[in-house]
Amino acid sequence: VHPTAARRPHAITVRSENTLYTDDHITAKFFNRGAEVDGANGQFNITPTVQLMMIGVGGNNGTTLCATILANRHNIIWHTKAGVQQPNYIGSLLRASTVRIGTEPVFGKEVHVPVSDVLPMVYPNDLVLGGWDISGVPMDKAMERAQVLGYDLQRQVAPHMALLGKPLPSIYYPDFIAANQEARADNVIPETDKAAHLEHSRANIKKFKKDNELDRTVVFWIANTERYSDIIPGVNDTADNLLASIKSSHSEVSPSTLFAVAAILEGEPFVNGAPQNTFVPGAIELAERHHSFIGGDDLKSGQTKLKSVLAEFLVNASIEPLSIASYNHLGNNDGHNLSAERQFRSKEVSKSTVVHDMVDTNRLLYKAPEIGPKGAPVGKGEHPTTLSDSKRAIDEYYSEIFCGGRSIINIFNETPSSPHPSSWILTILTELLTRVQYRKVTPNAADQKEFAPLYSAFSLLSCILKAPLVKPCTEVVNRQRNALEGFLKACIGLEGSSDLLLETRIW
Numbered sequence: 073v074h075p076t077a078a079r080r081p082h083a084i085t086v087r088s089e090n091t092l093y094t095d096d097h098i099t100a101k102f103f104n105r106g107a108e109v110d111g112a113n114g115q116f117n118i119t120p121t122v123q124l125m126m127i128g129v130g131g132n133n134g135t136t137l138c139a140t141i142l143a144n145r146h147n148i149i150w151h152t153k154a155g156v157q158q159p160n161y162i163g164s165l166l167r168a169s170t171v172r173i174g175t176e177p178v179f180g181k182e183v184h185v186p187v188s189d190v191l192p193m194v195y196p197n198d199l200v201l202g203g204w205d206i207s208g209v210p211m212d213k214a215m216e217r218a219q220v221l222g223y224d225l226q227r228q229v230a231p232h233m234a235l236l237g238k239p240l241p242s243i244y245y246p247d248f249i250a251a252n253q254e255a256r257a258d259n260v261i262p263e264t265d266k267a268a269h270l271e272h273s274r275a276n277i278k279k280f281k282k283d284n285e286l287d288r289t290v291v292f293w294i295a296n297t298e299r300y301s302d303i304i305p306g307v308n309d310t311a312d313n314l315l316a317s318i319k320s321s322h323s324e325v326s327p328s329t330l331f332a333v334a335a336i337l338e339g340e341p342f343v344n345g346a347p348q349n350t351f352v353p354g355a356i357e358l359a360e361r362h363h364s365f366i367g368g369d370d371l372k373s374g375q376t377k378l379k380s381v382l383a384e385f386l387v388n389a390s391i392e393p394l395s396i397a398s399y400n401h402l403g404n405n406d407g408h409n410l411s412a413e414r415q416f417r418s419k420e421v422s423k424s425t426v427v428h429d430m431v432d433t434n435r436l437l438y439k440a441p442e443i444g445p446k447g448a449p450v451g452k453g454e455h456p457t458t459l460s461d462s463k464r465a466i467d468e469y470y471s472e473i474f475c476g477g478r479s480i481i482n483i484f485n486e487t488p489s490s491p492h493p494s495s496w497i498l499t500i501l502t503e504l505l506t507r508v509q510y511r512k513v514t515p516n517a518a519d520q521k522e523f524a525p526l527y528s529a530f531s532l533l534s535c536i537l538k539a540p541l542v543k544p545c546t547e548v549v550n551r552q553r554n555a556l557e558g559f560l561k562a563c564i565g566l567e568g569s570s571d572l573l574l575e576t577r578i579w
């Protein structure tokens with residue numbers, strides 16, 4: 073690199089024996105550590121002993137997820153007005169996307185393999201399904217109520233759904249979800265105090281695990297969005313205070329936090345697919361104390377995913393988004409619940425953080441730390457029931473370009489709300505991460521002797537979560553697919569290969 077064009081102090085200096093700075097040149101030695109791949113014939117199989125227990129299993133996401141897995145498992149083929157449709161896992165980052173693991177030895181052609189081949193993972197068809205819902209409608213009828221899947225698929229998958237029976241009774245505190253959900257709540261745990269609710273849900277997890285002879289039970293909140301819990305010193309700020317508050321049935325302990333505590337105490341991972349602050353500080357401390365695993369918050373696969381992708385594109389193209397304004401409306405029960413003020417607020421908070429990390433990467437555009445695009449304000453959506461599960465979203469990106477010019481990108485997004493595979497992706501990934509262990513090897517005597525599990529909060533799940541839970545004092549990064557790819561490859565000893573492709577650029 074010849075730096076004479078702009079002689080100024082180097083903003084960064086690499087301290088390495090491979091990098092040399094002089095007045096005229098920066099000379100770097102680079103080891104291109106791409107891997108050579110001979111063709112992968114190997115197959116991994118692992119025993120299917122994973123249970124997915126969903127809280128809110130009778131809702132649109134829960135029933136759609138179960139029906140899709142059952143359609144794949146039983147190879148149900150159905151008719152639509154466009155013709156014959158086969159079941160598949162399109163849209164699943166783990167089942168339908170690939171990763172580059174190296175180049176062929178002779179011609180240097182890139183080799184891409186399915187993500188699911190990098191490490192042994194559970195196959196979604198093999199997940200044992202179950203869960204809780206405050207609505208006691210049996211699963212086949214709940215699928216019908218959701219109005220997501222086509223008639224012919226519903227007709228054929230219904231007998232399999234019926235075998236899942238009625239969801240387990242659940243914990244219902246009317247103060248936490250919208251008042252408009254009350255009519256649904258006909259399947260609630262009879263006990264009234266919170267300690268009994270905790271014991272009840274722990275017993276459910278234990279029994280399911282035992283009945284199905286399972287190694288792992290992933291507990292997943294896909295129930296309605298709750299209001300935020302107030303963080304109150306002495307109530308939910310530490311693990312001990314939270315446990316004491318459950319004992320005394322304190323009003324600020326939400327159903328989702330109770331389920332999280334149940335899973336943590338049972339040593340099973342808990343994932344929060346909705347936006348509320350289930351993981352109050354006391355819950356995080358409890359997970360750390362028990363070396364249990366937690367992940368959240370709020371599924372991300374549509375409008376918000378596009379927002380983080382587009383923000384990355386704009387900022388990396390040195391275009392400065394000044395504001396991102398969003399609006400959405402949807403017709404399903406989720407939309408109904410979110411039409412209430414306090415529940416909508418939870419969603420608004422989780423949606424507003426998805427571009428902050430991109431702003432932080434570019435202080436040329438955003439000069440002061442507090443300046444950034446107005447954090448994706450979300451216009452409050454109406455709830456037109458005629459739209460059923462259909463979701464409409466409008467986003468306007470208003471950006472500054474060269475010499476004060478302005479660019480406006482408007483995106484109108486129309487999609488069914490519920491057929492998205494985030495829940496099983498997160499389940500499979502969660503299960504996989506519970507099996508990863510590491511040992512630090514350093515040149516000095518401080519080597520870690522035993523292998524240890526990963527840190528309690530699985531930040532790698534964040535590739536499909538809006539408001540990722542990360543280790544305290546670490547940054548949220550919204551460009552997480554690379555992180556996941558790099559992590560999976562590191563687990564098999566491959567260095568994260570970049571797009572350098574040096575061999576294509578030199579003699």
Ligand code: NAI
Nearest residue numbers: 128130131132133205206242295296297346371405406489
């Ligand atoms: P839904 O309203 O169809 O289903 C939620 C289910 O949870 C209902 O069956 C309800 O009876 C049940 N429920 C409520 N409180 C409960 C409790 N305490 N215990 C057990 N069950 C309870 O909603 P949908 O569309 O399935 O969404 C589920 C959650 O996922 C919502 O919180 C939503 O905000 C979140 N989410 C959904 C996305 C999507 O569908 N595209 C994207 C991001 C997040």
